[in-house]
Amino acid sequence: xxxxxxxxxxxxxxxxxxTIFVADAVNCRVxxxxxxxxxxxxxxxxxxxxxxxxxxxxxGNRDRVFVTENLANQFKILSLKCQERQLEASEPQPMQTxxxxxxxxxxxxxxxxxxxxxxxxxxxxxxxxxxxxxxEGNPKICVFDRDGGYVGTVKLPGKKTMQLxxxxxxxxxxxxxxxxxxxxxxxxxNIM
Numbered sequence: 362x363x364x365x366x367x368x369x370x371x372x373x374x375x376x377x378x379x380t381i382f383v384a385d386a387v388n389c390r391v392x393x394x395x396x397x398x399x400x401x402x403x404x405x406x407x408x409x410x411x412x413x414x415x416x417x418x419x420x421g422n423r424d425r426v427f428v429t430e431n432l433a434n435q436f437k438i439l440s441l442k443c444q445e446r447q448l449e450a451s452e453p454q455p456m457q458t459x460x461x462x463x464x465x466x467x468x469x470x471x472x473x474x475x476x477x478x479x480x481x482x483x484x485x486x487x488x489x490x491x492x493x494x495x496x497e498g499n500p501k502i503c504v505f506d507r508d509g510g511y512v513g514t515v516k517l518p519g520k521k522t523m524q525l526x527x528x529x530x531x532x533x534x535x536x537x538x539x540x541x542x543x544x545x546x547x548x549x550x551n552i553m
Contacts, residue, residue: 364392378395424442434477438465442461467509501514501517
């Protein structure tokens, strides 16, 4: 599973392992891996094709993975499901094989209140259960619920010349937004 321009990484941690998701932009896919402990190599689990350039991804609750699809002006919500695999005679216990399945596609057509344009970054806030989405060339943050329903838009005052690059949730009230214009800058905003 060769990477070509991996753009983002997200990790989902459970009691006995971690699942690592990688947005592999040029290969137009999300690759995911399982890691049993910190000293072991990550084992490849699978690939989910995102045809229009995944630039950013994040993990939400209920085993959901949110992935931007930049060139299609949308983001997808994927669900991590485990399927029981048939046992070989030599295997002592059942093995569960995880796979990513499409849960929802969030596009302009489905959300009349928002016009998504070249979705660039997104993050999940576990306290509010909102997905916060940024776009190329637009100084705003679009807010969606965990199922992909449009909640609202937060315009960033005084940032009209800035291009948003990335976004991360710090807590339920504050978001860290990195953007560029002539220079890179970082802002901490209270948007909720």
